[in-house]
Amino acid sequence: MKTTRLAQLASLAVVGSMALAACGSDNTTGSTSAEGSSSSASASESAATECFSGTLNAEGSSAQKNAIEEAIASYGEACKDAKLNYNPTGSGAGIKQFIAGQVDFAGSDSALKTEGKDGAQSEAVAAEAFCGSPAWNLPMVTGPIAIAFNVKGVDKLTITPAVAADIFSGKITTWNDAKIAEINKGVTLPATAIKVFFRSDESGTTENFTKYLKAAAPEGWTADASKKWTGAGEGKEKSAGVAEGVKSTDGGVTYVEWSYAKDNKLGIASVDNGAGAVELTGESVGKAVAVAEQAGTGNDLALKLDYATKEAGAYPIILVTYEIVCSKNKDAEKGKNIKAFLKHFASTDVQKGLEEIGYAPLPKEVEDKVLTAIDALS
């Protein structure tokens, strides 16, 4: 009897210490990332913010999750009574909840669709019906999509749209293919097989990346842009999955948000749209946003990105995520609160801070337009 109890205690101790050890290793990574975010939060503290007390709920795109959380953290520091929640369930779910009146505003990878799908009412019409006023798309977070690769011995790579289309549709199968070598003179490319990883879930990243391929290399990429991958390769779950796949596979390549490529220390290809190779930086992304046309009217700032842009120094593969709001809120108090928070989010300080976590700040001219639109909210 005594021995049994002792053994039970011993086994408990073993299990307990294993659990503790697991926690320990978790903590180290957790604390470093926490430090990183807190330092950038303090950088944007100085903004003069209008405060409110109460709760705002938002839901939608997971692509802007880190950015909006950063903005919420810095807003919360300035305004202790304000409580904001963002639920990153995906753009589709966010818009649905917004139209159903479950959340105060939605985050989305694409502007409200003006055409209905499968005979259903279009998103824009449904949102307007719910709001009783037009719903506006406000570009807020720019997330560049990196072409991330892991090829032993290669840390600099340039890719043209045509080559990208061939790689991601499976027409080029090895890294030392003549087409890749031609635009990467001076780089020794191994004969490793190219392993393409794609997002197995439906994703705004896939949609924007295929939009880019379709626009910039229409001969190489014939499939229509869609949230579901139509090219070659093997699918992995979410951004974390594809980044992990590339990281653990020699010869792997994928398209993924900048932050994931940076965090996993993957190689990031420069893109040559015809005006020379452009490296992925906050500035080069801002340039591409600045040359985008406005698709919406007035204060509806839905953008029409020019993926095939030949603007020198503009990185063309970008994803602009929007905050979708009612231009006139039924609840005036809510409207004021939304306005206060978005103003903070669009402020130069907060936008600058986003670059550290893998987003690009809005260029000045777009930021001004967004702030004007926010001022017109009620």
Add this chain to the structure above:
Amino acid sequence: MSTSITGHSAIDDLPDPEGHGPHEGDRASTSRWGDRLFGGAAKASGLFVVLLVTLVGLFLIVQAVPSLLNNEANFLTSTEWVPSGAEPRFGIAALLWATVITSVIAMLIAVPLGVAVALFITEYAPSWLSKPAAVIIDLLAAVPSIVFGFWGLTIAGQYFQPVQDFLAGTFGFIPFFKDSGFSAKSTLAFAGIILAFMILPIITAISREVFNQVPTPHKEGALALGATKWEMIRTAVLPFGKPGVISGAMLGLGRALGETLAVMILLSTLNPSAPWSFSIFNGGETFASKIALNAGEFDSPQKTGAYIAAGLVLFILTFIVNSIARVVINRRKAFSE
């Protein structure tokens, strides 16, 4: 005061101190309040569960039928999955294959292993070891499935690579083992192995329970007749425990079929133009992982319905598996009573 223990005494005919008449029943001899209350609550709980399952089934059917009617492809035999658009085409063949093959692999590993572990705990282990060993096995059941998934992805997966390379290299001429260019940690075979770990505790726990119930006279009889320990287990323990092992295995299978997170993290999905393959070293999607993966983007009733139709098939599949387990358990009851 004197009362007689048997028979009738005068005092019985007098009112008691509270004024009740003599020998008066409480008029509720067969259904007291407590009985009625408890019986009613139990009945309501039972009915509630039945109603719940019925409603879930009904919900799935109602949501799925309109999409199924629009489907341009054969729902049962097609491997396409284009659930939205003007001409939706979707079928569950690929999903069914991936779901069944991963579960079968899991069963092939977990059932023999689980039975062996249970036999060790009940028959071979010294008594000071058997209890803690049982506790630790049960702890496996408490590990969340996402932990299994990450463990497989980041740690265990790399050690499976040589195994896959060997099998694919040696037996690659059999379509079943054909190399499909997927890294080992993202194949159906490896997902099956991880599933095996996840269902091991269920199978072990139930097997242990029935092995413990083998009547000692059976075992001692076998030993008295000169059987070795292994022969005793083969002739007395295993036949007695067989129905229990089978029902444990079925419950495990039910879990393997419906497991979502670990499978979703591990399995690489196929691209839409990938050719059909019977290889276990291929990627794929199970019912549960596909639904979970795309749940965030159910943006039209047509699309939602298609996924719900897939969920309905999984519901029916699990239902069948559990029914078989029930039947086996019931048959076992008939023997022991």
